[in-house]
Amino acid sequence: MKDMLTVSSSPHLKHPDTTSGIMLDVIIALAPAAIYGCILFGIRALLLIFTCIISAVLAEYIWCKLLKKPISIGDLSAVVTGLLLAMNLSSAVPICIAAIGSAVAIIVVKQMFGGLGFNFANPAITARIVLLVSFPSYMAEFLEPVMYDAVTSATPLVREAGAYTFNELFFGMHGGCIGETSAFLLIVGGLYLILRRVINPIIPVCFIGTVALFSLIFGENVIQQVFGGGLILGAIFMATDYTTSPTTNKGKLIFGIGCGLLTFVIRRFASLPEGVSSSILLMNILVPYINKATLTKPFGVRK
Amino acid sequence: MAKKESILRPVKKIRGGANLPHLKATAEMESVVMPTPAVVKIPLSQHIGAPAKPVVKNGDKVFVGTLIGEAQGFVSANIHSSVSGTVKAVGEIVMNGLPTMCVTIESDGKMEKDPNLAPFKVEKAEDIAEAARQSGLVGLGGAGFPASVKLTPDSKKKITTLVVNGAECEPYITSDYRECIENYNDVLEGIYLIKRMLGIKRVRLCIESNKDEAIKKLYEIASDRRDKKDKIKLMRLPERYPQGAEKVIVYSATGRKIAPGKLPSDVKCIVMNITSIGTLYRFITTGMPLVSKRITVDGTAVKEPKNVIVPIGTPIRELLDFVGEIDENADKILMGGPMMGIALNDLDAVVEKRNNGITVMKETKKAPQTPCIRCGRCAAKCPMGLYPAMVEAATRKNDIEAINGLNVNACMECGCCSYMCPAKRPLVQSMRLAKAQLRREKK
Missing domain, CATH: 3.40.50.11540 (NADH-ubiquinone oxidoreductase 51kDa subunit)
Known part of the structure; x- marks a missing residue:
């Protein structure tokens, strides 16, 4: 027995899950779709992914050093942000623009609001929107997949219905952003996260379900709307970001439906081809209000 | 069947x-009776409510089951001697860092029952x-x-x-x-x-x-x-x-x-x-009152865990000696189990009525603490439907108004929130802090 005993507050057992473990799970879940993106779009995609990750981690490191805060890169959240941003970029985006995007995500969106857990908007999504606004021409350029003979196009969403078969859409044999093409691999990653209890299925199911439902009602091609754009990537990996989504189950339901509704409205009525990022960002802003409105009463207190 | x-x-x-x-x-291990300790120190407050009043004095002869402390008022409890022997001292001693009124009894080793029982x-x-x-x-x-x-x-x-x-x-x-x-x-x-x-x-x-x-x-x-x-x-x-x-x-x-x-x-x-x-x-x-408890002595640092029947007032040190070898890396001794047990700093603290276990834990590598990532596990796992992470944020800011709206007094400190927290935030601790802040505010 040690001479000096440790005295601490109960409980004295801790679950093995850690913040970095959760982030690692997200990286593992994203990996298949990211690797497929590299195969589909070639070496440029790989280069972009590495650029974004390194830029994000470096930005976090420099920020912490400058502000004399403990170095927080070990929690892997910067890696997740970099990876997510890269997966949301077209493989045609110049390297330096991608690096700027990552730095913006970490410094402006995350660290300036207090760092991990305090940012009100999803860093990767906000950075993507910043890049879209700042460098519209670069961001709108898309490269042909190296693997298939496909028409160069931003996303299957802008093509006429029936231009793609279900298999092409579901397994990702088409153009688009690096990580959004293979709905199948993204769903596999999502199921992994649900099984590992990292994410709760409420948000993705409500998000995707709402988009599918409204597409059906308004006579859009449901398959194309659901699997064609960035919906699966956004719904599973971006909308479920802990910090920027509601805590309560009822809140998650509202958030998911809200995201789906906004995505559909933007896609159909606005002049943008894609609405997932903007809708998630808009709903991010509402999260504190959703949380407040959906707080449950303690055990035994009548409503 | x-x-x-x-x-x-x-x-x-x-x-x-x-x-x-x-x-x-230890589930299938039959309880063993511990040899009578040489000295027991029996606290007069082992319950919620008013401490018992001592009814013995130095030099008094006592038996197993003799009343030594009388309940004071409705919410209080009688205290009895757990050994036979002589009262050596009645007064305050420091136990696990707190002044505690105790009756110290030197055992004669015979464990004679009080004839009046x-x-x-x-x-x-x-x-x-x-x-x-x-x-x-x-x-x-x-x-x-x-x-x-x-x-x-x-x-x-x-x-x-x-x-x-x-x-x-x-x-x-x-x-x-x-x-x-x-x-x-x-x-x-x-x-x-x-x-x-x-x-x-x-x-x-x-x-x-x-x-x-x-x-x-x-x-x-x-x-x-x-x-x-x-x-x-x-x-x-x-x-x-x-x-x-x-x-x-x-x-x-x-x-x-x-x-x-x-x-x-x-x-x-x-x-x-x-x-x-x-x-x-x-x-x-x-007629035998509550004078001994069955204590499970277990934990990562205990080589041979046991269920031991222990006279109340036995020092933890003697109980651990009886149980046998303790790992040299043991750094936590808990009165109770690992979820709600109180960490002791003093091996001369004694077994009380409400104890049912002593848990001795080896030193473990601690996962790093990170800021709250708002995963919501603490709230999802709280059996009382509270929001521990919000309480923690409010206590850090000393925001009494916010704490007031979070029903912290419904918390029973079961520890599910801290157990689940991937960021390793001290959630139960902040619940206690919030309760204390509310009490201070009321004064």
């Missing part, structure tokens, strides 16, 4: 809670409470609430259900389970007696499903009873921490929710721990 269908299933599932490792290595006659409802009062019984599950208080009949509150708590959801601890196996007769007869005397209609004997041996044993004996008045129902509860918490077990057993600040009697229930009932029945039949 027990018919499976007549063992009840819980009425309601618990909200939240954690799936803990059970680690009940006699069986207690129970004839009417009030006698049960009187027996509990005289025996010094407190809630043995860990709360330490004087048992006489809840057993006192109240004309305004009709009690319809007795919930017998044998959940024992803390990891490692098996002392209630051993009580079911070793003293099942006392437990069952005690239940029948309380049921008859207090005119209680329903009894729910609740045991977690990891203790099927105990369920089977009690079921077989209980189902032999033909007398309709002695009808009790066993309930097999799922293994989920904190199943044994009072509000949780009442909800599981009856579906009734106890609001914050309310008692089981407000929903027509009495909750009693299995060992409490066994102890009460032993007092009624033999």
Whole structure:
């Protein structure tokens, strides 16, 4: 027995899950779709992914050093942000623009609001929107997949219905952003996260379900709307970001439906081809209000 | 053979809670009696409420079961000598960092019973409470609430259900389970007696499903009873921490929710721990008050875990010496289990009435603390439906207004939030801090 005993507050057992473990799970879940993106779009995609990750981690490191805060890169959240941003970029985006995007995500969106857990908007999504606004021409350029003979196009969403078969859409044999093409691999990653209890299925199911439902009602091609754009990537990996989504189950339901509704409205009525990022960002802003409105009463207190 | 269908299933599932490792290595080990310690120090406050008043002085000869401290007021409990010998000191000593009124008794090693002990006659409802009062019984599950208080009949509150708590959801601890196996007769007869005397209609004997041996044993004996008045129902509860918490077990057993600040009697229930009932029945039949406890000594640093029957007031040091080798990397000694146990800094602290386990833990590598990532696990797992992460944020800012709206006083400090937290935030600690801040504010 040690001479000096440790005295601490109960409980004295801790679950093995850690913040970095959760982030690692997200990286593992994203990996298949990211690797497929590299195969589909070639070496440029790989280069972009590495650029974004390194830029994000470096930005976090420099920020912490400058502000004399403990170095927080070990929690892997910067890696997740970099990876997510890269997966949301077209493989045609110049390297330096991608690096700027990552730095913006970490410094402006995350660290300036207090760092991990305090940012009100999803860093990767906000950075993507910043890049879209700042460098519209670069961001709108898309490269042909190296693997298939496909028409160069931003996303299957802008093509006429029936231009793609279900298999092409579901397994990702088409153009688009690096990580959004293979709905199948993204769903596999999502199921992994649900099984590992990292994410709760409420948000993705409500998000995707709402988009599918409204597409059906308004006579859009449901398959194309659901699997064609960035919906699966956004719904599973971006909308479920802990910090920027509601805590309560009822809140998650509202958030998911809200995201789906906004995505559909933007896609159909606005002049943008894609609405997932903007809708998630808009709903991010509402999260504190959703949380407040959906707080449950303690055990035994009548409503 | 027990018919499976007549063992009840819980009425309601618990909200939240954690799936803990059970680690009940001592479950099948018969309890061993510890040799009488040379000196016992018996604190006069081992319960919630007013401390007992010492009724012995230096040099007095005492026996096992001799009254040494008298209950002061309604919410208080008698204290009895746990050994035979001579009183050496009555006064304040520092125990685990706190000044504690104690009666120090030097044992003569004979463990002679007090010759005045006699069986207690129970004839009417009030006698049960009187027996509990005289025996010094407190809630043995860990709360330490004087048992006489809840057993006192109240004309305004009709009690319809007795919930017998044998959940024992803390990891490692098996002392209630051993009580079911070793003293099942006392437990069952005690239940029948309380049921008859207090005119209680329903009894729910609740045991977690990891203790099927105990369920089977009690079921077989209980189902032999033909007398309709002695009808009790066993309930097999799922293994989920904190199943044994009072509000949780009442909800599981009856579906009734106890609001914050309310008692089981407000929903027509009495909750009693299995060992409490066994102890009460032993007092009624033999006159021997609560003077010893069965303590599970286990934990990652204990080489040979045991269930030990220990006289109250035995120093933890002697108990650990008796149990045997402790790993050299042991750095935490807990009074209780690993979820709610109190970390000791003083091995001269003693075994008290409400103890049921001593857990000795090896030093472990701590995962790094990060800022809260708002995953919401703490709130999802809180059996009381609170928001620990919000409480932590509010206490950090000393935001009394926010704390006021978060119902922190409903928290029972079960530890599910801190256990689950991937960011390793000190959530239970901030709950305690918030309660203290509220108390300060009220003054």
